[in-house]
Amino acid sequence: MKEKKKNAITTLLNYAGNFRILTYIGLTLSAISMLCSIVPYICIWLVVRDLIEAIPNFSNIQNIETYGWVAFSFSVCGIIIYFIGLLCTHLAAFRTAENIRKIGMNHLMKAPLGYFDNNASGLIRGRLDSAANDTETLLAHNLADIVGTIVLFTGMVVLMFIFDWRMGASCLLSSIISIIAMFSMMGGKNAQIMAEYQAAQDKMTKAGTEYVRGIPVVKIFQQTVYSFKTFKKSIEEYSDKAEYYQGKICRVPQSINLTFTEGAFIFLVPVVIFLAPSALNNGNFNNFVTNFVFYAIFSAIISTALAKIMFASSGIMLANTALNRIDLVMKAPTLKECIHPKTPIDNSVVFKNVSFTYEGSSTPALSSISFRVKPGQTVALVGPSGGGKTTVASLIPRFWDVKKGVIEIGHVNVKDIDQHVLMDKVAFVFQNTKLFKTSILENIKISNPNASDKDVMYALKAARCEDIIEKLPNGIHTIIGSEGTYLSGGEQQRIALARAILKNAPIVILDEATAFADPENEVLIQKALNVLCQNRTVIMIAHRLSTVINADKIIVLDKGYVIEEGTHDELLNKKGLYQKMWTDYNQAAKWKITSVEKGAL
Numbered sequence: 002m003k004e005k006k007k008n009a010i011t012t013l014l015n016y017a018g019n020f021r022i023l024t025y026i027g028l029t030l031s032a033i034s035m036l037c038s039i040v041p042y043i044c045i046w047l048v049v050r051d052l053i054e055a056i057p058n059f060s061n062i063q064n065i066e067t068y069g070w071v072a073f074s075f076s077v078c079g080i081i082i083y084f085i086g087l088l089c090t091h092l093a094a095f096r097t098a099e100n101i102r103k104i105g106m107n108h109l110m111k112a113p114l115g116y117f118d119n120n121a122s123g124l125i126r127g128r129l130d131s132a133a134n135d136t137e138t139l140l141a142h143n144l145a146d147i148v149g150t151i152v153l154f155t156g157m158v159v160l161m162f163i164f165d166w167r168m169g170a171s172c173l174l175s176s177i178i179s180i181i182a183m184f185s186m187m188g189g190k191n192a193q194i195m196a197e198y199q200a201a202q203d204k205m206t207k208a209g210t211e212y213v214r215g216i217p218v219v220k221i222f223q224q225t226v227y228s229f230k231t232f233k234k235s236i237e238e239y240s241d242k243a244e245y246y247q248g249k250i251c252r253v254p255q256s257i258n259l260t261f262t263e264g265a266f267i268f269l270v271p272v273v274i275f276l277a278p279s280a281l282n283n284g285n286f287n288n289f290v291t292n293f294v295f296y297a298i299f300s301a302i303i304s305t306a307l308a309k310i311m312f313a314s315s316g317i318m319l320a321n322t323a324l325n326r327i328d329l330v331m332k333a334p335t336l337k338e339c340i341h342p343k344t345p346i347d348n349s350v351v352f353k354n355v356s357f358t359y360e361g362s363s364t365p366a367l368s369s370i371s372f373r374v375k376p377g378q379t380v381a382l383v384g385p386s387g388g389g390k391t392t393v394a395s396l397i398p399r400f401w402d403v404k405k406g407v408i409e410i411g412h413v414n415v416k417d418i419d420q421h422v423l424m425d426k427v428a429f430v431f432q433n434t435k436l437f438k439t440s441i442l443e444n445i446k447i448s449n450p451n452a453s454d455k456d457v458m459y460a461l462k463a464a465r466c467e468d469i470i471e472k473l474p475n476g477i478h479t480i481i482g483s484e485g486t487y488l489s490g491g492e493q494q495r496i497a498l499a500r501a502i503l504k505n506a507p508i509v510i511l512d513e514a515t516a517f518a519d520p521e522n523e524v525l526i527q528k529a530l531n532v533l534c535q536n537r538t539v540i541m542i543a544h545r546l547s548t549v550i551n552a553d554k555i556i557v558l559d560k561g562y563v564i565e566e567g568t569h570d571e572l573l574n575k576k577g578l579y580q581k582m583w584t585d586y587n588q589a590a591k592w593k594i595t596s597v598e599k600g601a602l
């Protein structure tokens with residue numbers, strides 16, 4: 002446990018960078034302010050001593066006013082120093098939290114795009130945010146309180162043994178019991194239980210995100226909330242863990258801790274009763290009473306100090322868990338950057354004996370795939386569902402890195418091409434277009450931030466988006482998703498094509514570009530695609546075989562293998578899987594036309 006605490010703080014201070022110095026200053030000031038806060042108690046002891054010694058001639062007392070001023074000055078100084086310290090720790094904490102978010106985001110920017118398919122965005126964001134928030138509280142408040150309290154505690158222990166060690170030891174005994182109870186909640190097996198409790202919370206967040214995503218499906222199929230068993234189960238698991246941690250682990254030590262924190266004088270009274278007769282006999286009863294008054298008051302600040310340590314320790318525990326969770330983000334796989342990047346010499350794409358298995362899967366998605374796409378050629382990937390088409394397409398821009406085989410663009414291994422150059426080389430249009438909740442203009446300029454409004458307008462025209470822009474209240478400046486401005490699937494697809502056209506990349510990857518379009522939109526999308534694909538190397542995935550007839554080459558993928566390759570006519574002559582797919586496709590098309598005709602009659 003001790004080791005873990007050290008790690009959390011060291012790691013956090015690493016995130017703070019140069020602002021670490023502010024943390025050190027803040028902690029030192031917090032320690033000084035705590036030392037200042039002890040002085041008024043010493044003054045109280047002096048006042049009580051003088052009062053008792055002066056009985057009944059109180060007019061002889063001279064120094065009480067001085068003690069009062071000293072106590073007041075130290076209290077005020079302590080408060081001012083504490084606030085300056087807090088200012089420093091807050092500045093450092095805000096910067097650290099900002100750095101955690103920045104470093105986390107920078108790391109995620111290097112993660113392969115495929116990582117985001119496999120990890121819910123809500124979970125990744127939750128991990129970064131909770132780590133930043135929890136550590137912010139730790140650095141801004143908890144750490145200063147811990148250091149201050151340790152100094153205060155050490156000062157108190159010294160004072161306790163200065164005046165009367167027996168009374169001091171009785172006060173200290175309740176503190177020790179309190180501390181043992183406190184740490185028993187956090188140490189050993191209980192730390193593991195706390196980690197499990199946090200993991201259950203993580204699982205619940207993930208299941209919650211999936212649940213919200215699936216609400217439309219639930220509504221369509223009239224399912225009740227309980228159909229989402231995973232989410233329900235995760236809530237139950239979380240409640241069980243929380244209940245177990247709070248009820249079984251914390252109840253007894255918490256009660257002991259609170260009893261001895263609030264009743265720090267619990268051993269003091271019996272000790273005083275026990276010592277009083279000998280003090281009377283020895284003739285130093287005045288001194289004995291002074292010490293008793295002092296320890297009775299002093300035990301109150303022990304309670305405050307212990308309560309502070311308790312809250313601060315739970316802060317460290319939270320920060321520890323948060324750091325473990327952020328580690329999961331920081332340990333996300335990253336694409337290896339090439340040290341000596343090479344420049345592709347043309348726009349060809351070549352797969353050489355590529356095999357690929359998704360992480361966590363035992364079956365390869367692709368096995369020994371080899372094919373060549375010459376510059377300017379259009380190659381179509383077809384085949385049954387799960388054949389590996391999307392995987393092939395996503396390996397080209399390095400959504401994932403292959404471990405076996407080589408993928409080349411312009412005769413250079415994609416791993417040896419600078420990331421920015423690679424991204425400039427390839428434009429992709431996915432099945433599910435992602436448009437941001439911003440203006441159409443911004444949405445399109447994402448692919449080329451330096452483009453002028455004129456270039457954007459050209460791209461919109463080339464993607465046949467004029468009708469979309471005309472009906473929008475503020476034209477290209479209309480924010481998508483605001484004031485009832487929603488675009489249909491086909492319209493979104495055309496905006497995405499405008500984005501790809503503006504990017505002007507020499508290699509285009511199309512994944513089911515017309516999948517969700519109605520007939521009207523499909524014609525427009527097809528026209529936009531013609532512009533996008535002109536004089537470019539194109540790799541397209543299509544289920545509608547009518548769209549691939551004119552491709553320079555068709556590659557048939559089945560169960561991760563290339564089983565046929567050739568032009569439309571060549572493949573029909575082979576009388577293999579493609580020919581069967583073509584027959585089925587035509588039959589389906591004929592069936593559709595017949596059904597429509599019958600319906601019309």
Ligand SMILES: Nc1ncnc2c1ncn2[C@@H]1O[C@H](COP(=O)(O)OP(=O)(O)OP(=O)(O)O)[C@@H](O)[C@H]1O
Nearest residue numbers: 118119359362366385386387388389390391392393
């Ligand atoms: N992110 C992933 N993690 C694990 N396995 C995956 C992942 N994506 C795809 N697979 C698996 O890899 C294999 C190939 O899938 P892929 O999506 O490439 O096929 P496809 O031909 O594009 O299918 P479809 O036509 O249905 O889109 C399948 O067995 C699939 O289950």
